[in-house]
Amino acid sequence: MRVMHVMGGGDVGGAKTHIMNMVTGLSRRNEVMLLSFRAGPFADEARERGIDVRVIERHNPFRAARAMRDLVDEFRPDIIHCHGGRANLMGAMVRRSRQVPIVTTVHSDYKLDYLGNPFKQHTFGAANAVALRFLDFYQPVADRMARTLIERGFDPERIVKIYNGMDFKRPEGEFDRAAYLRDTYGVEVEEGDVLCGIAARLTAVKDIATTVRGFAAALEEAPQLRLFIAGDGEDEEMLRRLCAQLGVAERVTFCGWVSPVGPFFRAMDINLLSSVSETFPYSILEGVCAGCATICSDVGGMPELIDTGENGYIFPVGDDRQLARYMARLANDPALRCAFSEALYDKASREFSRENMCARQEANYRHLLARFHRPKHERESIVICGAYGRGNAGDDAILEAIVQEMRALDPERTICVMSRRPKETRLVYRTNAIYTFNVFAVLRRFRRAALYINGGGSLMQDVTSTRSIWYYCYTLRAAKKRGCKVMMYGCGIGPINRAGNRVMAAKTIDRSVDRITLRDDNSRSLLAEMGVTRPDIRVSADPTIILDPAPREVVSLAMEQSGIDPEGRYIGFGLRNWKGLDAALPEIAAAANYAYERHGLTPVFVPIEFPNDLLPAERVGALLRCPWHAVRTRQPIEVTIGILARMKTVVGIRLHSLMFSAGQGVPVVGMSYDIKVDGFLKYIGSRTCLQLQTVRAEPLCRLIDECVSGALDGEVRRTAGMLREREQENVRCAALLLGLKCEKKDGENA
Incomplete structure (x- = not known):
């Protein structure tokens, strides 16, 4: 594959690291040309790595576009890959006359790139915003940026994701952080100091002020903390004044621009990020590689990397109080810092390596080329x-x-x-x-x-x-x-x-x-x-049978947010308003009380149609003598399935409360209000069905006993497997209509 990467040439920070890692990795299996609109360190470093680098230094955009077209004709790329505002503008100008697909990596929110600088926002920023609309495909770094693009009207079918990746080889040899900090920044650290570091440009979008305020508050509970700020920018004087106002100037060190950044993070115990907008920042990955514990704001792809409370902490953007609590907690618990550091390194090195990034990039290219060259x-x-x-x-x-x-x-x-x-x-x-x-x-x-x-x-x-x-x-x-x-x-x-x-x-x-x-x-x-x-x-079967529950930790977090202990024992209810429900409410409540008293199962009401299903849940709850819970916030489908999968049994009026549960091997009791409920339970061979209009507590309790006893477990598991197998008939029929082959999976009947 022949790939032309196009960049402005003045790229710094994460964007520079991403492009360099990308072109280096891709060049091993593809023909890569790197086009830069500025000579300098970036272009020189790429040449040293064996990349074919071409530099166009033209201030006139029309002359620059003409020179770029000549290089396109010479190199004849299969795809052109742009990075940054100037590259996007040149790509948009070349696209009109050359039938080559152009993709741009969206490294950051283009509306916030020049936050705090109105002149650049309304010139360079505006030009980039217009140019983006004239490109073929978009590659945001992390899912949240993809959401942002779609919200702004970009075609979701022309968006593919990529994640930053790097070589996670741990640095070798002894490292004397006290000597490094003393020799490099003239700072003496004491035994027992816990060092927090943040590496970022000192600009509004990085919101370093939140870090400073959080640090000042954390010092009250953890006076051993020290803060090191690596970076330069227009906000430096403001941040120095803020440190003086909060009385923490003696515990804060401004390091200026740091390169290389590896030793800096090796000296730190905790890596911080407080940006208001990011995609998938390399500063976090660098800290992970160096062994730092991590606290970051809820931006970009951070929730896809960090599982809060499992391998790090994520706090709401601008919430310096929550940041302070997390900083103090880690400062006072060395074992927790170590556990977070190791768990995050294990996940990042497994899922966000440079090899994975390049493999994903090549797959994205193949996908985009197939889309672009499909006959119009x-x-x-x-x-x-x-x-x-x-x-x-x-x-x-x-x-x-x-x-x-x-x-x-x-x-x-x-x-x-x-x-x-x-x-x-x-x-x-x-x-x-x-x-x-x-x-x-x-x-x-x-x-x-x-x-x-x-x-x-x-x-x-x-x-x-x-x-x-x-x-x-x-x-x-x-x-x-x-x-x-x-x-x-x-x-x-x-x-x-x-x-x-x-x-x-x-x-x-x-x-x-x-x-x-x-x-x-x-x-x-x-x-x-x-x-x-x-x-x-x-x-066949209902298509929803193929859906898997969300990861266990995600489901547990959702349950905790609803006040439900993830380790408890529960009976689930999927109710809806319908004719005949009024008479059934006391019977359902009596059965729920029975399940709690006889089997120790706490009722949990799981809405399928939100918020309409909360009303019948509240009405039953008002009649209960036992504790009960309801999922009171709208959850993603996979989380709803995961919650139902935690139930010992599920009693449902809603058809999909029964389908989701049966698909996960959970015994179900149906209260039918419609032929579709009867049809489903009959189809899976279930005997546990009552008509809603004639529901009574005694038979409902008997069915709950049967489900809880375990006598139906084998049958329910076989049913779940049968439904998944039969559901594939949907796909096979669609494939035949599209003239495609649908490969049979292991264990399926033809």
């Missing part, structure tokens, strides 16, 4: 329609599962979701999205789509609304008319009560749908009753 006239996209964007965790889980499976099937295809909240959908699922009822936008998408998926759930029903079944039938007809392959994906059918709706739905499905996969046998029977015969119909 080809019908390649997938449009997904369903009850999305309404805050229901079950529907959201269906969408997440379908998107996950379609991307695994063909990563180069674009996806567009019809959603009630398209902005939120773009942000969460990283797909394109249009408003569900923007008919003209929907029809335009159909003209370019290869496949239209009428997404899982029970869309074909008229219990909640006749208008919805009319609309979904309309989209099926419109998609087929405009040349799409049409699939109903892992769905449920019914109930459809009105005779006219049955006739309309049957005719539409027969004429417009190519393949149908169903999540239960009841739905297949209903289609047969309606006279649907033409599409290829298969029984």
Whole structure:
């Protein structure tokens, strides 16, 4: 692969380290040219590493762009990779005349790059903001920056992530930090001093003032602390005055610009970061490599590196009080510092090495090249329609599962979701999205789509609304008319009560749908009753079965934030408002009290549709004699699944509370309000189902006894495996419609 990297040439700090590590690593297996718009140390160092470096020193941007075009013609790169504002501007100017894909790495928030300098913000910053809109692809360093770009209107399908990486080889040999600090900065440190260091430019975006305020507060509990600030910038005088005002000037050392930074971090016990905006700062990785414990602000990709309380601490941006508490805690606990340092080094060296970064970069290039060179006239996209964007965790889980499976099937295809909240959908699922009822936008998408998926759930029903079944039938007809392959994906059918709706739905499905996969046998029977015969119909499983719970520590943290001990023993409840619930409330409460008194299981109410499901939880809670908990904040789908997986058994009205639990091997007791609940429990061979209108405490307690006894554990585990296996029928059918091969996984039936 031939790659041209383009940079301004004056890059410093993390951006410089990232580019140097990247071009050095890539050059081992690819042809790399580094184009710089300034001569100097960066270009010289790259040459010393054997990189082909070209320098264009032109102040006139038009002449510089002409010179860059000549180099593009000479080198003939497969892809051009820009870094920084000037490189982005040159890339945008060259892109118009050269058919080479251009990707830019977003190293920082371009709106904050010149914070505190209005002139540069409104000149260089504004030019960069405009140039970014004219590039092909964007590569943010960390997920949070990707979210920021999507919020600002950048196409999520043109964004790929990268993470900074470095060589985590620990420095060898003895290191006398007292001598280093005395000889380099003229500072004497005493035995027992705990040294905190921060390496950053002294500018507003780095918010060093928060570090100073936190340090001053921490000294009250840990007077052995000392602070070393490595860096220079326009805020230095302000920070010196702040230290004097807080009375900590004697315990703070301003080191100026430090290079190399390795020895500096070897001298420190704690590495600090207090920025208001970052992506994935190298200063943290350098500290990890040197063996520092780490405290940083909640910015960029730090939550992806640091698990608070496990291998470091993360504090809210600007919260100097929380920073002070963490600094004092680490200062007074040497064993905790050591444990955090080792745990973070183990994770960082495993997941954020330079080799991993370069391998990820090459994979990103291959992905972007495939996207860029796909024929412009080809019908390649997938449009997904369903009850999305309404805050229901079950529907959201269906969408997440379908998107996950379609991307695994063909990563180069674009996806567009019809959603009630398209902005939120773009942000969460990283797909394109249009408003569900923007008919003209929907029809335009159909003209370019290869496949239209009428997404899982029970869309074909008229219990909640006749208008919805009319609309979904309309989209099926419109998609087929405009040349799409049409699939109903892992769905449920019914109930459809009105005779006219049955006739309309049957005719539409027969004429417009190519393949149908169903999540239960009841739905297949209903289609047969309606006279649907033409599409290829298969029984599979709900797509959400494939979703895995969040990591254990993430689920534990979410439970703790809801006041739930992660190590406790619980019975879960997934309730919803529905006709017949009022009469059932005392019976459910009696069963919950029984589970606590007989089995020691504390009730936990887990909402599937937030916040609507909290009301029935509160109503049951008011009738309880035992302690109980509710998850009172909206959680990501994987966290909700993880919480349900911690339950000894789950009693559910909500269908997806039962599906999520059964998929994790947790015994379930259903209280059916709809044929879809009966259908699912019948499909998995469950005997533990009651009708909501006739729920009584005594049979409900008997079913809880059976679930808690362990007698059903083997059957439930087999059911979970069976559902995951059958769910693959959804993917196989989609692959056939797209003309793709779908490899059979081990243990699956053909």
